[in-house]
Amino acid sequence: MSQGVEHTDVGAYALGLLEEDDRRAFEAHLSTCESCTAELAELSGVATALTGMGPVEEDPLPEEDVLDLLRRRRAEARRSRRGTMVIAAAAAVTLLACGITIGARLGGDTPGTVAGSEHAGHLGPAEQFYAEGTPVEGTGVDGVTGGLVLESKGWGTHAALRLAGVKGPLECELVAVSRSGQRKIMTGWSVPPSGYGVPGSPDPLYMHGGSPWPLQQIDHFEVNTTAGKTLLTVKA
Template sequence: MTSQVEHTDVGAYALGLLEDDDRRAFESHLLGCASCRAELDELSGVASALTGVGPLLDDDPPPPDGQAQVIDLLRRRQAADRRARRGTWLIGTAAAVTLVAGGLTVGTQLAGQAGAPGGQPVAAAGHAGHLGPAEQFYADGTPVEGRGADGVTGGLVVESKGWGTHAALRLSGLRGPLECELVSVSRSGERHVMTGWSVPPAGYGVPGSPDPLYMHGGSPVPLKDIARFEVVTSTGRTLLTVEV
């Protein structure tokens, strides 16, 4: 038994598919291999769930579910691959074990991903239909457009809260790397940082990275007492000003 084959025998050992000689050799290998012991612990729950499921015989009646077929397939695949001494058997085993542990639901999951009721495609996370909190708040509100610099454009949606002011920001034309803050400026000149972030080199709302940036934050100053909002860099440059 080679070292590579030893490491790939965890799934077979957990399911009781190893022949006696290979089982004893693998048990000796386990004594000195912490990674195999850890992987065996992870598979023990699946192995327990399959206890008592044996191979299919030609005269056996069809089982009530697909578990016995999977186990029989694993046994036959193991026998063939042990003869060939291939190191890739665990890939097929892991996939089949996942099918059993998951209740053979992969097919229905893939079917569900193909489209939503009515034939509409299911949107992926981060796309339309799955907006983040800042983007959703901005989309539901009435944006106030700002005055930008250095090619930056954007706007704010603001609302009064019992604790102060909540704002959602949309920015485009933002080139990185930068460190920025959204700041509220009161009528008396008091400044409060509402939120801060880093802009990666790819930027936002620019060629090669067309998606705008959405952020939201809060100020303890009531909306009626705020004169404007500013997006400023860590170097003190003002990229966007929104008057309210």
């Protein structure tokens, strides 16, 4: 990326494939590019979905070899200008073929394993980030509970959401509300009929989200259904 920041680099950034100088340059680009910020929030779920895959071969490749292969796929995708989803798809194929668990290494800014936790290696990036942070608990309705771990970034605000006590089917969004009353969607997802954090489906949902606004400009966050109901409110 020595000749300038490219929109196609959002996928490489999400998967932690950028070199340090490129990563800093792209974070600066995110602070002025809403489309890349929104796409980063969408792609954050890809790393979560890929984490924790079990072995599919008896002799998986070493982790460093897989990371090198991911970087080569990233370079090929940039040359062909096919965009960030090619990078994500290449990562999925690579991980399935090699049968390893890279975990948080897929997220360039995701912290390492939780100290003293044997379960940490099996956490998805959003869950691990939430476990290591200081959650801000929200106020829910109809038995919904949850909170956010917030992090200021060069491009805006990174958030990890924990949500429980919700049944589907629903379509939901995490929304940032500025001090001036403006609203921006940080990420969205579907709740299956079985739900999250309820009897029969006890595991809560963990989700990444991103906003181009600095944390000091945000008044609060909301988890809303696409039908307009607010399930959870979290003060910034």
